[in-house]
Amino acid sequence: MPAHVLVTGAAGRIGTAVLDLLAAEGVSTTALVLEPAGTRAGRTLAGDARDPALVADALDGADAVIHLAAIPHPGGDPDAEVFARNSQATFTVLDQAARRGVPNAVIASSYAICGLPFARRPLSMPYLPIDAHLPLQITDPYALSKRADEATADMIHRQYGTTVVALRLPFVGAAGDRLGPMAELFARDPGHGAADVWSYLDVRDAARALVAALTPAVPGNHVLYVAAPRTLAPQPTEWLLDRFHPGVPRPRFEGRTVPIDLAPARDLLGFAAEHEFPVG
Template identity: 55%
Template sequence: MTISRVLVTGAAGRIGRAVLARLAEQGVAAHALVLDDPGDLAADRVFTGSAADPARVRTALDGVDGVIHLAAIPTPERNEALEVFTANVSATFAVLEEAGRAGIRRAVIASSYAATGLPFARTLLHPAYVPIDPAMPTEIEDPYALSKQTDELTAAMMAHRHGMTVVALRYPFVGGFDERLPGWAAKIAERPELGARDLWSYLETGDAARAAHLALGAPVSGAPVFYVAAPRTVVPYSTAELLDRFHPGVPRRADLPGRTVPIDLRPAREVLGFTAAYELDLGD
């Protein structure tokens, strides 16, 4: 499937800027929808306004044949719970509804590893099994996780409603090699319990953008959900030892040698053609 012009919502964010750069490298035109124009976005056209505003989305979709929806409040920790939930789900509904009405047949949305419910829970929860996959039961107790699960349900509804394909990518902790990833890795290496909620997973920003671009053209239909992450954990310890220590008794459905991340990345590799290209050098 060939996409020639893409609307990127949340284009001024960390992943959004990387997506714009990726699209430019691949010769794909881009529209950007942002709350405020920072003046330096690598997009053909920049539209300001909320992704939850159907009229602004409709305008930004003019001439577009694909959508990458990234606009969201990215954590439940800095905004009121109702604001986090309603802002995120309203934006996803508006973007996909307007895209479907415009005849657009391919969209990619940023879901999150947090859809499991593990990262922002009040206490350390344990996955039902590892490696985790989209079929694993969730343990949601925060508004951000609920918003992402709702986004995935919205994607499934829109696929039926409009006959479109909406790919949801469950991103882990995302950052670049400037300071964000190395700083986080150093902190987790010193205190590995801080990474237990995320299963010590991460993804480099450029890889996050490449996954979104690949999902635009992948041979899929409906509303599939994929985990994307670096294939090895962010800490220089064996995964088996980490699981024994922080998630004891959790069933293991596959071997996890060395620093293998306990997330099932095979569907992303086999269906999307995505394997992370960038990994932290932890000296092993």
């Protein structure tokens, strides 16, 4: 494990869980937050992750970075701002870290990069299970910003040799806030989960995956999907796919198996979700 980690977006749902986990493992942290806020980090700075001087200050003493700072979805801000803020923040954080010789970085990419969750015209899956080779069908600025983030990670690795892991996170929540209502919605109307293939991840597992990605088994630039192994819908996956993704090439999925290839994250990070929401 690294000795000191910079966590950007540290006041958010996932960032808070990451700080809690790193504290439990005895790793010191610096938190970068947009607005002044209390955190569990040893040092907290407030400001915009697009500011190179601020990021350079936040990186003092850090030997790893977990970058989470971003506008989390389109629709609440102008399209140009969603793309510009997200992509510029990722470039600034990775560039400043690489220039200072920080060897490992993790960025929060998104399942939404595939294009379907925020699609602005009808789309269909090219095939299942979803994996990192799936052709992207981007029609929104948030997914585009994540594609730019992953390209930035690739550039940083090529230029500096930094190991960067981009985790394509699904819908993330905790049993007490977001997962319960979403599971109830999928039970009543499973079509609401079709674009996300009913995938999710408990926030504690999201934190575990991000921390595990600081020490991948093989250095390099990696793009990985993580999710709970079973869907958040009570219906069998085969029934869901027959109804909402008919004709999409796929193997058979037993029970409620999530139709996402989770093997690369298991092989590279040793990660498998431990917290499944009780569905049905």
